[in-house]
Amino acid sequence: MHLPAILPWGAADGFSKQMLLVILSVVIIATFFLLAARKGQLVPGKLQFAGEAAYGFVRNGIAKDIIGGKDFMKYVPLLFSLFFFILVNNIYGAIPIIQLPSFSHVGGAYVLAGIVYITWIVIGVKKNGLRYFKLATVPSGVPGYILPIVIPIEIISNFLVRPVTHSLRLFATMLAGHLIVMIAGSGIEYLVMQENLLLKGTSVLVLVGAIAMYMLEALIMALQAYVFTLLTAIYIEGALHADSH
Amino acid sequence: MNQLIISAAVEGQSPLLPNPWEMGVVFAGFAVLMFIVVKYVVPMFEKTFAERAEAIEGGIAKAEKAQAEASAALEEYKQQLTDARAEANRIREEARAEGAQILADLKEKAAAESARITAQAHAAIQSERQAAVVSLRSEVGTLATTLAGRIVGESLEDDQRSARVVDRFLADLENQNAGAAK
Numbered sequence: 001m002h003l004p005a006i007l008p009w010g011a012a013d014g015f016s017k018q019m020l021l022v023i024l025s026v027v028i029i030a031t032f033f034l035l036a037a038r039k040g041q042l043v044p045g046k047l048q049f050a051g052e053a054a055y056g057f058v059r060n061g062i063a064k065d066i067i068g069g070k071d072f073m074k075y076v077p078l079l080f081s082l083f084f085f086i087l088v089n090n091i092y093g094a095i096p097i098i099q100l101p102s103f104s105h106v107g108g109a110y111v112l113a114g115i116v117y118i119t120w121i122v123i124g125v126k127k128n129g130l131r132y133f134k135l136a137t138v139p140s141g142v143p144g145y146i147l148p149i150v151i152p153i154e155i156i157s158n159f160l161v162r163p164v165t166h167s168l169r170l171f172a173t174m175l176a177g178h179l180i181v182m183i184a185g186s187g188i189e190y191l192v193m194q195e196n197l198l199l200k201g202t203s204v205l206v207l208v209g210a211i212a213m214y215m216l217e218a219l220i221m222a223l224q225a226y227v228f229t230l231l232t233a234i235y236i237e238g239a240l241h242a243d244s245h
Numbered sequence: 246m247n248q249l250i251i252s253a254a255v256e257g258q259s260p261l262l263p264n265p266w267e268m269g270v271v272f273a274g275f276a277v278l279m280f281i282v283v284k285y286v287v288p289m290f291e292k293t294f295a296e297r298a299e300a301i302e303g304g305i306a307k308a309e310k311a312q313a314e315a316s317a318a319l320e321e322y323k324q325q326l327t328d329a330r331a332e333a334n335r336i337r338e339e340a341r342a343e344g345a346q347i348l349a350d351l352k353e354k355a356a357a358e359s360a361r362i363t364a365q366a367h368a369a370i371q372s373e374r375q376a377a378v379v380s381l382r383s384e385v386g387t388l389a390t391t392l393a394g395r396i397v398g399e400s401l402e403d404d405q406r407s408a409r410v411v412d413r414f415l416a417d418l419e420n421q422n423a424g425a426a427k
Contacts, residue, residue, distance in 0.1 A: 037289035107263030
């Protein structure tokens with residue numbers, strides 16, 4: 001699973017396959033969308049249509065629907081970049097030979113969740129001033145005697161747990177999916193090597209299970225990219241409209 | 246693959262501890278991607294969307310304008326048609342009235358003419374009759390005088406001579422009549 005580093009070759013630390021894949025993902029996304037958007041024809045060709053559909057999915061399906069209003073366009077680039085960055089890096093896990101979702105290493109997930117965490121706090125403070133922290137932690141319409149319990153819970157859930165769950169959700173699903181597929185692969189390999197024919201035959205069952213799991217993982221890879229982006233949009237929306245929550 | 250799993254175990258490191266180099270690469274990669282997206286991808290897509298929206302809205306506006314123009318033209322044609330019908334009716338009425346007028350004039354003129362001709366004829370007849378009466382009167386006088394002269398001038402002893410005189414007178418009269426007829 002942890003492939004050896006490319007530079008220096010085979011070392012535990014260094015420039016890993018993971019890093020190469022992350023850089024490759026940036027190249028893939030940038031190339032695809034630059035090519036798709038470049039012509040900008042009113043009647044789009046196939047490539048432009050695909051690019052517009054993908055862009056429109058994030059722009060209208062996530063940013064406009066969740067954030068809405070007049071100023072959702074400001075956050076489209078962040079949501080768009082997040083969605084396709086995570087999507088491509090996850091889909092790596094479903095491509096044979098590569099078979100490594102970048103976020104099965106926790107670092108990348110921390111980085112992205114951290115960027116989002118800082119972003120929504122900055123947005124909240126810019127929009128509401130320092131009053132934002134009160135708005136975000138003191139829910140309105142709650143009886144005064146419950147507040148001593150509610151406020152710490154809100155602080156913990158909003159400012160401490162939120163970035164952790166945001167990053168670990170992505171990391172854990174990718175790692176788990178990766179592990180399951182890999183273990184199934186190893187299991188098949190192990191069973192096929194057996195002398196006993198019956199035991200060898202059971203490898204077919206594992207293969208069927210592994211294919212099903214592989215399909216499920218592919219679905220989860222796309223779903224997690226969507227969930228991560230959707231949560232980002234919800235956090236930003238919450239920060240923008242803190243006074244009405 | 247067995248080795249892979251083993252190597253994962255051998256690392257002995259919590260999977261929650263990140264590799265700082267990987268974090269750096271992800272951060273740098275994401276920053277580059279964000280830059281490209283903010284600088285190029287989003288503006289290009291938005292420009293296309295705006296142009297497309299404008300094209301569609303412009304098309305709708307154009308169609309509405311054409312529609313309005315067409316209905317205005319139709320209205321105008323209808324108006325013109327109504328005008329033309331009214332004009333035709335008016336002309337027909339005028340022609341009818343004029344025709345009647347002409348007919349009446351002609352009739353009047355004909356009646357006047359016939360009256361004139363009749364009057365002329367009457368006058369002519371009257372004058373001719375007058376002339377005839379005058380000439381007859383004078384001629385009858387002359388004839389009577391001549392006859393009387395003749396009768397007085399000739400001897401009326403024998404019947405033969407008297408008969409001859411009357412015969413000559415009648416022949417003269419006839420000749421005179423024939424000359425007058427000519």
